[in-house]
Structure formats: structure tokens, C-alpha cells
Amino acid sequence: MTKVAVIGAGVIGLSWAKLFVEHGMTVSVTDPRPDLADVVPAGVQVAASVAEAVRDADFVQENGPENLEFKKNLFAELVQEAPAYALLLSSSSAIPSTAFTKGIDGSRVLIGHPFNPPHLIPLVEVVPGEQTSEESVQKAVVFYRSLGRTPVVERKEIPGFVGNRLQAALSREANYLVEQGVVTPEDLDAVVTNSLGIRWATVGPFLGAHLGGGPGGYRHLAEHIGKSMQGLQLGTPSDDPEQLIEAVEKAYGSSTYSALAETRDRKQLAVLTALEEN
Ligand SMILES: NC(=O)c1ccc[n+]([C@@H]2O[C@H](COP(=O)([O-])OP(=O)(O)OC[C@H]3O[C@@H](n4cnc5c(N)ncnc54)[C@H](O)[C@@H]3O)[C@@H](O)[C@H]2O)c1
Structure with missing residues (x-):
């Protein structure tokens, strides 16, 4: 069964978690918010740390604060902690992934930017960074299509995307x-x-x-x-x-x-x- 880790359970993370679990995926969510167990949708597992959430994950969808330093630190950790086959996707609204993958292996890191709420609105902007492999782009497209979304690949990074x-x-x-x-x-x-x-x-x-x-x-x-x-x-x-x-x-x-x-x-x-x- 496909396993997805959701990092950050605010407005967007909770909506993604709902969509993933509705599609029969195993979903693990982590967020430091104290009420996490009360807000996750039914059937979603709560993890105490990023490392625990991403264990055995096929896909990681990041939805933490829209802050470059946060994303730099988190993706450095994800590259270390997630399985080598896991695709590492960021929901960032405006920060291209090249900005937070300098100095790390960014071949499987890219933007999967949804529109709020992602469990309803079909579009996902798939935006590769300078290091992202073509295989990762295609994997992201297949993943989002399997969730009934409409991925659109954007070939040039620009803040805020399209x-x-x-x-x-x-x-x-x-x-x-x-x-x-x-x-x-x-x-x-x-x-x-x-x-x-x-x-x-x-x-x-x-x-x-x-x-x-x-x-x-x-x-x-x-x-x-x-x-x-x-x-x-x-x-x-x-x-x-x-x-x-x-x-x-x-x-x-x-x-x-x-x-x-x-x-x-x-x-x-x-x-x-x-x-x-x-
Ligand atoms: N709100 C939107 O309309 C929208 C739409 C598309 C994309 N996005 C993007 O999605 C991301 C999340 O936005 P949001 O609106 O859900 O924000 P939000 O403030 O609702 O949620 C962010 C969550 O991140 C959590 N967090 C903080 N530190 C963390 C850590 N170390 N590990 C894990 N989680 C941590 C916070 O506790 C909070 O629950 C941003 O990058 C944003 O640009 C937002």
C-alpha cells in the first residue's frame, strides 16, 4: 500500500491528509501543534517526529510554514531520514525548490503546489528545481493523477509559480x-x-x-x-x-x-x- 507522510498539519496539510486517506493510502502526519491528535482526519496516524513520519514513506508532502529557513532545514532532514526511493514534495505557495535545496541532493525534491483546499480543487502545480530529475517529475505527475488531481508541469521556476x-x-x-x-x-x-x-x-x-x-x-x-x-x-x-x-x-x-x-x-x-x- 502507498504510504504518504504529511509534514505540517495546518490548513493545507490536513486537507491533503484527508485526500490521501480517502484514496486508500497509509498516511502519517507530524506537526508540533499540541492538538494534533484532535484535528487529524479519521484513519490518519500521528507521528511524534519527522523521522517517524517519513519511515517507509513513498511520498512526503511538506506543508510547514512558508519560510525559506524552515524549508531549508526540513528538506536537509528529509533527504537524510526518508527512504532513498521517496519523492519529497513541497506545497510552498511561492518559494521555488532550488532556493531550499542548495548543498543537498535535490534530485527527488520538487514543488507540488495545490490550491486551497487540495481535497477539492484539482490543480497541482508541479515545478522541478535545477536539480530535480525528470523521473521525479513524472513520478509526481502519476502520483497526483492517481489522486484525481490535475497536475500541470511548469518548466521554469518563478516566485509564486503561475x-x-x-x-x-x-x-x-x-x-x-x-x-x-x-x-x-x-x-x-x-x-x-x-x-x-x-x-x-x-x-x-x-x-x-x-x-x-x-x-x-x-x-x-x-x-x-x-x-x-x-x-x-x-x-x-x-x-x-x-x-x-x-x-x-x-x-x-x-x-x-x-x-x-x-x-x-x-x-x-x-x-x-x-x-x-x-
Ligand atoms: N493556505 C493556503 O491557501 C495555501 C495554499 C497552497 C499552498 N500553501 C502552502 O502550504 C504550506 C502550509 O500553509 P498553511 O496555510 O497550511 O499554513 P498553516 O499555518 O495553516 O500550517 C502550517 C503548519 O506547520 C506547522 N509546523 C510548524 N513547524 C513545524 C515543524 N517543525 N514540523 C512540522 N510542522 C510544523 C504549524 O504548527 C502549522 O500547523 C505553506 O508553504 C504555504 O505556502 C498554502
């Missing part, structure tokens, strides 16, 4: 529009979920633009409407997030995390089911 860079571009303008009082956080979210969100669940920005050009396709769009869009001056939000924090807490702070997450999961599952049927 998904989070796109998200950052949208968030930047969203933050600016709320700070300027153009819309509230709820109204901005309504604009996205009632337009771009639905469109992007079915066609990406390029196919969407190709269709937006009508029968003339992307060329027509780029040469006509595209020109007026290029002239838009986008905003720069302030460096201090306090105003936005207060606005978002005012919008959503009266609901509990579990209630909001449950609604999100239910709706996302409904979208995924509808897409599978079409």
Missing part, C-alpha cells in the same frame, strides 16, 4: 478598488463569482478571449477591444493592509470559519460535479 501570480494580479486591483471605495468586499466578490468565476471554471483567459472575439477569434479581440483594455490604468493599493482587514472582517467576520468553509466546500463540489457531467 496560479498565485495570476491571483496576485487580480487581488492587487481588487484591493485597490475596495480601498478607493469603488465597491465593498461583498460586492467585489459578487462581481467575481457572477462573472469571471463562472467563466474561468469553464474556459481559461485565452480560450475565453478567443471566444470573446466572436468568429474573428483572438485576433479580432486583440486588434479591436484589446486596444481599449490596454489603455486602462490599473491601481496600486496601499502597503498597509489595515483598512482592507477591517473591511473584510466587517463583511464576513460575523460568520464562523467552519460555516463559511462548509458552504464553500459544498458549492465547489457542486461545480466540480457539474463539470464532470458535461
Whole structure:
């Protein structure tokens, strides 16, 4: 049976653990948090240390703090402690693996970056570092496919990879529009979920633009409407997030995390089911 070690049991680690165990894998989790035994999904083993968690592991999925020093130290330990055949994957949102594998053997280390929550959202960005072997890339692709995920291999390392860079571009303008009082956080979210969100669940920005050009396709769009869009001056939000924090807490702070997450999961599952049927 495939054995997976999950290092770090916060938002992402717990969601991965749920997905792994649901796919019949043996899952061992470690995290210094004192309530670890209370938060792990049913059927997941709790390990007292990294060494214990990775014993006999075929795959290690790292989800610790997003901090370069932490990842450097942890991956140096993983290379020593995990079996030589184990693939060592990091969920890092923005740090390329070349940055934390200097001075160690990084041939089986790479990024497997999910979108939250990984037990529901299909994408996993597979990003090899300078030392990662092609065999490791292919093993990661097969592993994530076996979990029903959609791995996309990105051949050039760039901080934030692709998904989070796109998200950052949208968030930047969203933050600016709320700070300027153009819309509230709820109204901005309504604009996205009632337009771009639905469109992007079915066609990406390029196919969407190709269709937006009508029968003339992307060329027509780029040469006509595209020109007026290029002239838009986008905003720069302030460096201090306090105003936005207060606005978002005012919008959503009266609901509990579990209630909001449950609604999100239910709706996302409904979208995924509808897409599978079409
Ligand atoms: N939250 C997201 O939306 C998201 C999405 C994709 C990827 N990620 C990435 O996943 C990783 C984890 O993010 P998160 O949001 O789950 O953070 P989190 O703060 O919820 O969880 C991090 C966990 O790491 C644990 N930890 C600290 N030191 C540890 C150690 N020495 N050994 C093992 N565990 C340790 C903490 O106790 C905590 O439970 C980060 O690299 C992040 O960039 C996050």
C-alpha cells in the first residue's frame, strides 16, 4: 500500500491528509501543534517526529510554514531520514525548490503546489528545481493523477509559480478598488463569482478571449477591444493592509470559519460535479 507522510498539519496539510486517506493510502502526519491528535482526519496516524513520519514513506508532502529557513532545514532532514526511493514534495505557495535545496541532493525534491483546499480543487502545480530529475517529475505527475488531481508541469521556476501570480494580479486591483471605495468586499466578490468565476471554471483567459472575439477569434479581440483594455490604468493599493482587514472582517467576520468553509466546500463540489457531467 502507498504510504504518504504529511509534514505540517495546518490548513493545507490536513486537507491533503484527508485526500490521501480517502484514496486508500497509509498516511502519517507530524506537526508540533499540541492538538494534533484532535484535528487529524479519521484513519490518519500521528507521528511524534519527522523521522517517524517519513519511515517507509513513498511520498512526503511538506506543508510547514512558508519560510525559506524552515524549508531549508526540513528538506536537509528529509533527504537524510526518508527512504532513498521517496519523492519529497513541497506545497510552498511561492518559494521555488532550488532556493531550499542548495548543498543537498535535490534530485527527488520538487514543488507540488495545490490550491486551497487540495481535497477539492484539482490543480497541482508541479515545478522541478535545477536539480530535480525528470523521473521525479513524472513520478509526481502519476502520483497526483492517481489522486484525481490535475497536475500541470511548469518548466521554469518563478516566485509564486503561475496560479498565485495570476491571483496576485487580480487581488492587487481588487484591493485597490475596495480601498478607493469603488465597491465593498461583498460586492467585489459578487462581481467575481457572477462573472469571471463562472467563466474561468469553464474556459481559461485565452480560450475565453478567443471566444470573446466572436468568429474573428483572438485576433479580432486583440486588434479591436484589446486596444481599449490596454489603455486602462490599473491601481496600486496601499502597503498597509489595515483598512482592507477591517473591511473584510466587517463583511464576513460575523460568520464562523467552519460555516463559511462548509458552504464553500459544498458549492465547489457542486461545480466540480457539474463539470464532470458535461
Ligand atoms: N493556505 C493556503 O491557501 C495555501 C495554499 C497552497 C499552498 N500553501 C502552502 O502550504 C504550506 C502550509 O500553509 P498553511 O496555510 O497550511 O499554513 P498553516 O499555518 O495553516 O500550517 C502550517 C503548519 O506547520 C506547522 N509546523 C510548524 N513547524 C513545524 C515543524 N517543525 N514540523 C512540522 N510542522 C510544523 C504549524 O504548527 C502549522 O500547523 C505553506 O508553504 C504555504 O505556502 C498554502
